[in-house]
Amino acid sequence: MSASLLVLDDEPLNLEIIGEYLSDTGYQLSFFEDPELAWRALDERPYDFDVVVMDRMMPKLDGLSLLKRIKLDLRMRHLPVIMQTAAANPEQVSEGLAAGAHYYLTKPFRSEALLAIVRAALHDRARWADVSQRMANHSRAVQLLTQGRFVLTTLDEAEAVAGLLALSALDGETVAMGLAELLVNGIEHGNLGIDFKTKARLKSEERWLEEVMRRQQLPENQGKQVIVVAEASDSLMKVSIADEGPGFAWQEYLTISPDRAFAPNGRGIAVSRQMAFVDMQYLGSGNKVEVSFRQRTE
Numbered sequence: 001m002s003a004s005l006l007v008l009d010d011e012p013l014n015l016e017i018i019g020e021y022l023s024d025t026g027y028q029l030s031f032f033e034d035p036e037l038a039w040r041a042l043d044e045r046p047y048d049f050d051v052v053v054m055d056r057m058m059p060k061l062d063g064l065s066l067l068k069r070i071k072l073d074l075r076m077r078h079l080p081v082i083m084q085t086a087a088a089n090p091e092q093v094s095e096g097l098a099a100g101a102h103y104y105l106t107k108p109f110r111s112e113a114l115l116a117i118v119r120a121a122l123h124d125r126a127r128w129a130d131v132s133q134r135m136a137n138h139s140r141a142v143q144l145l146t147q148g149r150f151v152l153t154t155l156d157e158a159e160a161v162a163g164l165l166a167l168s169a170l171d172g173e174t175v176a177m178g179l180a181e182l183l184v185n186g187i188e189h190g191n192l193g194i195d196f197k198t199k200a201r202l203k204s205e206e207r208w209l210e211e212v213m214r215r216q217q218l219p220e221n222q223g224k225q226v227i228v229v230a231e232a233s234d235s236l237m238k239v240s241i242a243d244e245g246p247g248f249a250w251q252e253y254l255t256i257s258p259d260r261a262f263a264p265n266g267r268g269i270a271v272s273r274q275m276a277f278v279d280m281q282y283l284g285s286g287n288k289v290e291v292s293f294r295q296r297t298e
Contacts, residue, residue, distance in 0.1 A: 003122050004028040008038040008054035008063075009084070014107075018053065021111040022118070035061040039069065046075040051121045053105075053114075056085035056096065064099055071100040078128045078173065080121035084109070097256045102267050116204045120264035123203075128177055130159060150228040155212065158183035158226070165230055168237060170294045171276075178276025181268035182241050182289055186226040188212055190243030190287055196266050203264050236278065238292045247285025254280075 005027050009015050015031045022029060030049070032038035035058050042049065052070070056063035063083060070076045083101035085092070093104060103117050145168065150161050159180050166176035188194045192215040194202070202208040215221055229240045253269040273280045277291040 002026045002028055003050045003125075004030070004048060005118070006030050006032065006038060006041065006049045006052045006054075008032045008035060008052070008058075008066075010034075010055060010058045014055065014084075018114065021114050025115070025118075027118075035063070035066050039066060042070065042076060042079075043073075046073070046079075049079065050125050051080050051082060051118060053082045053084060053118070056083050056092075064096060064101075067096070067099050067101055078125070078177070080125050082117055082121055102256065102271055103264075112204065116200075116264040119206070120203060124177075127159070127180060128173065145230065146232045148230045150230075152183060152187070152226040152228065153224070154216070155184060155187060155209075158187060161228055165228075165237065165239060166293075168232070168295045170296055174276045175293045178272035178291070178293075179239065181272050182291065183226060183228065185268065186241055186243035186245075186287075189248060190245030191224040191226065192216065192221055193245065195248075196263075199265050200263055232295065235295055235297055236292045237295050238290065240288065240290045242288040245287050247287040250282040250286035250289075 005022070007015060007018050007029055008031075009018070010033050012033060015033065019029060019031065030041065032041070035054075038054070039061070042052070054063050054066065063085070067081055067083065070079060070081060080103060081101050082103040082105060083096050084105040084107055085096075086107045096104065103121050105113060105117055148165075150157075152158050152161060162176050162179035162183055165179055166172045169175035188199070192212060194208075194211065194215070199208060202211050224244045226244075227240075227242045231238050250269070253266065254273055256267050256270040272291075277293050280289065280291045282289050
């Protein structure tokens with residue numbers, strides 16, 4: 001089934017442009033000029049849409065208010081929202097990021113920029129769905145875990161371990177997404193050396209997964225591992241994640257800077273820190289990170 005996008009803009013011409021840019025993608029597009037009608041559609045069919053693309057400046061109900069309404073609804077908390085706006089100064093972008101708009105487009109934008117951001121949002125949506133399914137398939141016996149050690153080499157293993165450890169979390173789906181982001185980073189950035197700019201290019205060319213698999217087969221990368229150690233203490237689960245890479249300038253990625261808000265990647269660490277964990281600490285050069293999250297106590 002093709003992805004379903006809700007597109008909201010009070011200007012018919014802007015809707016027409018977006019429709020033209022996405023006309024050959026196969027996506028199912030639902031267009032709205034009235035934000036209240038768009039909200040009614042989301043409220044009545046919260047699981048029918050994979051991504052929302054909406055304007056920030058609108059009458060009746062502005063985009064930021066609608067975004068907050070979406071993120072407060074537990075049914076739509078993980079629904080990716082792409083904010084398209086002419087209001088692109090750092091303060092306004094930061095305000096939108098804090099409210100949950102982790103994908104941004106500055107008007108006017110080119111078709112390539114829109115496609116790259118939509119693909120990134122759909123990828124994150126698919127990861128959330130996959131992790132949620134993995135969690136549903138695991139036994140609740142993981143809540144009895146007091147200490148565990150995992151050795152990962154592949155993206156699939158990263159998703160599986162993230163789903164497993166998050167079973168004991170108060171907010172399991174959010175924690176699972178956060179852990180998956182850090183584990184995948186350990187593989188792609190740490191062990192395989194795919195940096196921010198390279199990933200952005202690969203994503204735009206839809207070759208990211210192909211390149212990950214290619215690099216894993218290189219002699220210098222075979223045998224590289226990500227080591228995960230989990231330890232439960234009182235109501236917290238502490239998890240350390242260490243890769244074999246040289247590290248990176250992790251300080252730059254703890255928040256989503258406005259100048260990086262319009263890229264299709266580079267937001268995962270900041271979003272995870274903001275939403276998933278009680279604490280996050282990078283150690284040394286950045287090839288080891290320690291996080292903690294609250295566990296269910298029942």
